[in-house]
């Protein structure tokens with residue numbers, strides 16, 4: 001255990017935990033967009049920057065990546081931190097002016113307009129979908145491709161990815177709802193925030209008992225395979241199985 | 243010369259074997275394939291992913307990250323127009339435009355007959371010779387718009 005202070009409050013924390021984790025455990029709010037407890041931290045959005053005192057100098061660090069240490073003094077609300085957050089929200093607002101999540105978060109830090117040139121993107125390149133697909137689902141169907149201003153989330157060659165099982169984890173985890181998912185009848189449609197990609201469609205499995213379409217066939221095949229279950233395991237939906 | 247899928251696969255396999263199919267050598271493997279074909283054919287990228295046991299999405303991510311890789315077929319001759327500061331003030335942009343007109347393509351594109359790929363670089367360190375056009379690694383200094391046509395005609 002180490003002892004550190006956040007905004008003057010003394011807190012105890014497990015060694016190796018990050019500032020952001022410790023702050024959340026202690027109900028201290030630090031805004032963050034690319035952080036999710038289920039996947040490894042990534043440091044992409046820079047919204048979680050806080051100020052720490054090191055060798056007599058104050059510096060900004062990404063709290064989602066910075067491991068706590070004995071005697072660390074963290075400030076989450078200095079003028080420098082707040083200005084930094086505002087700047088990031090202005091940039092994000094310019095990139096995704098139509099995103100409600102971004103608009104709300106911007107308002108929260110006191111930003112309601114942006115001096116930067118407006119774009120019409122939906123994705124903020126936080127990489128959460130890519131990390132969830134790799135670390136949680138284990139199929140790595142999508143990745144971040146190209147670089148610089150052309151960076152985007154995409155499947156290989158912008159085609160419907162063979163590896164994708166249609167589970168929708170990317171859509172669930174996306175902090176700005178840039179990935180759209182819809183189940184209509186026997187088909188699930190996933191739309192990536194990439195104009196070069198077509199909608200990806202998945203056939204849903206029908207429950208033998210109630211007739212409800214309840215999950216993508218490919219996802220069920222995948223689960224049966226990695227868990228070593230018989231293919232008929234999922235012929236009946238969880239509601240009817242009880 | 244058309245490359246068949248089978249030849250491609252074989253070539254990719256032998257390159258992969260040179261690196262003991264080591265995932266850590268991904269960039270070198272792609273470089274060798276790029277050197278062989280002047281671009282990364284899709285079949286080769288898929289082959290590399292399978293042989294290394296690395297997800298295709300990750301191989302694709304690397305293949306699209308570096309400017310040295312191209313996923314589109316590239317021309318037999320690579321033209322690099324230097325747009326560094328020194329070349330720029332000596333009229334490199336006009337030289338570039340003249341080449342674009344002559345070949346009827348924009349920068350970072352390849353001509354339909356796969357003869358030329360046109361790209362720009364930011365300073366090649368030979369500022370005294372500017373404006374410089376480099377074709378297949380050969381430097382052509384003090385380039386002028388009216389010399390462009392004759393220069394390109396040297397290549398087949």
Ligand code: SF4
Pocket residue numbers: 122123124125126127128129130153170173174175176177178179193
């Ligand atoms: S699609 Fe969503 S989760 Fe994926 S990188 Fe973009 S903003 Fe992040």
Ligand code: FES
Pocket residue numbers: 031032033034035042043044045046047048049062063064065
């Ligand atoms: S949450 Fe720390 S950089 Fe995004």
